[in-house]
Amino acid sequence: MHKFFNKINPNIIFIVLLPFLFYTGIKILVHYNTHSICIFKLITGHNCPGCGMTRAFSELFQLNFQKAFELNPRIIIVAPLLIYIWIAILIREIKIKYKNS
DSSP: OGGGSSSHHHHHHHHHHHHHHHHHHHHHHHOOOOOOOHHHHHHSSSOOOTHHHHHHHHHTTTTTTHHHHHHHHTTHHHHHHHHHHHHHHHHHHHHHHHOOO
């Protein structure tokens, strides 16, 4: 296992940093953006199924689960799915690194 940590894999570092980048991006969008970023809403004027998801994630990061659900109920599916995908990709990269070492 010592060989695993000998050389730092940039892919793994990037994957580990993804949640922090996601959090920062969400916070910047919610704090500095006063207009919708939804292309569908900008073109049609109607809400899409994903509208409110950015603000819902912002509330979720503050552990305001009820407010997050009110902004977009799909957050209960999307958030765990993103966590699952992130963990699966991280495990895959670690296995690839371990196999190649």
